[in-house]
Amino acid sequence: MAETNTITLRYFAWVREKTGRAEERVSLSPSVQTVAELLAWLKSRGPEYADAFARPGVIRVAIDQRHVKPDTAIADAREIAFFPPVTGG
Amino acid sequence: MAETNTITLRYFAWVREKTGRAEERVSLSPSVQTVAELLAWLKSRGPEYADAFARPGVIRVAIDQRHVKPDTAIADAREIAFFPPVTGG
Amino acid sequence: MTVSVQTEDFNAAAEIAALIAGRTDVGAVVTFTGVVRGDNGGRDLVAMTLEHYPGMTNAELEAIEAESHARWPLQASRIIHRVGELPVGANIVLVVTCSPHRHAAFQAAEFLMDYLKTQAPFWKKETFADGTSRWVDASDGDDAARLRWTQTSGA
């Protein structure tokens, strides 16, 4: 029950600029089960994270390079990415 | 009232092949007033014309290089063209 | 806005480059290229011969192009239609539309093709491997495609 899940977090576009990093490895508490819970935890990690994740509703999330929704379970994710709505094309 | 109107007739695609000519100059009787009347007259000019104009409904007509309808008056046309529905592109 | 009827081939990229050269306001470019297919109706096609009505063709293409500019915010456009004998795989027609936004460029290109196919005085004759040839029949589908544009705003 006490084991932690070490995953890679990646940030893109203004999420990257606000957090001040492109990627990092973190150990998640077992209490962080969903994407929404992960966003809430990230927001609590310091002023730069509070700024980047101030409006979690505008942040898009991909787990292992697939789009996911806030209620998606993190499960055994290896890589979770956070970014604004896409604007290519 | 007896004056005639000399115009150039042009034929394209299978209308050209059936009439056996690409263009000709003709003098129209004053009784030929509309496109439909001209088509009827052409059909009467010999077997090759009877063949080309057997189904006047499938022949498209342009007067002075603009699409016209069967009831259009010939008026002072200089050039009248006859062709199948177009198939370019 | 320019139209050409020619025997020579064309290069889509060169036409795009010419249309947007010196401009900084074009955001979307759509091209349509029509190509001679070899598998027409199950018979082996070897060539397509394109006949047209010189004089009327350019005027008709210009009228169609002007109508597209009246309907959509186009900054530039180009229509090239080849004539003469074209082998399988050869380019037949090129339409290019330039607009600030993609939807207008797509709509205008499709409109141009639908009108060109039903209004511009070109006729196709197919020559088959067995030496026979036949004039292509006009397609009801093409008429239906054109009629779409008379029933909606098109914008």
Place this chain on the structure above:
Amino acid sequence: MTVSVQTEDFNAAAEIAALIAGRTDVGAVVTFTGVVRGDNGGRDLVAMTLEHYPGMTNAELEAIEAESHARWPLQASRIIHRVGELPVGANIVLVVTCSPHRHAAFQAAEFLMDYLKTQAPFWKKETFADGTSRWVDASDGDDAARLRWTQTSGA
């Protein structure tokens, strides 16, 4: 079916030629080219910087392309998206679709662009003549454009 994410420019005509080389069944080719506009929101744009998510980008573009082939009778297609810093007037994206018939080629190209613009992990940053820069906001119009395809058969 191929997708590329690259810094280099592309040539639409060369991509068309590569897709139809050796084929005799393609009748219609549609291309869409997206270009950096200089007049964004009334401010003088000097460059657009495209960031993406390596790894996810290709997979996402391939999924979008596969979906277009499931919906329309496409014989070949191509998606190229550039990344890095692009000056005004530079090409950003190219989509090419090949089909026996033009309507499918047009529809598929528009579908690919609508999905690419809302699903593929690219982000644009604008740099202006006054030295400032900003991330481009996603467009509600793009979301609406994508949703069209979920409400109709698309065929």
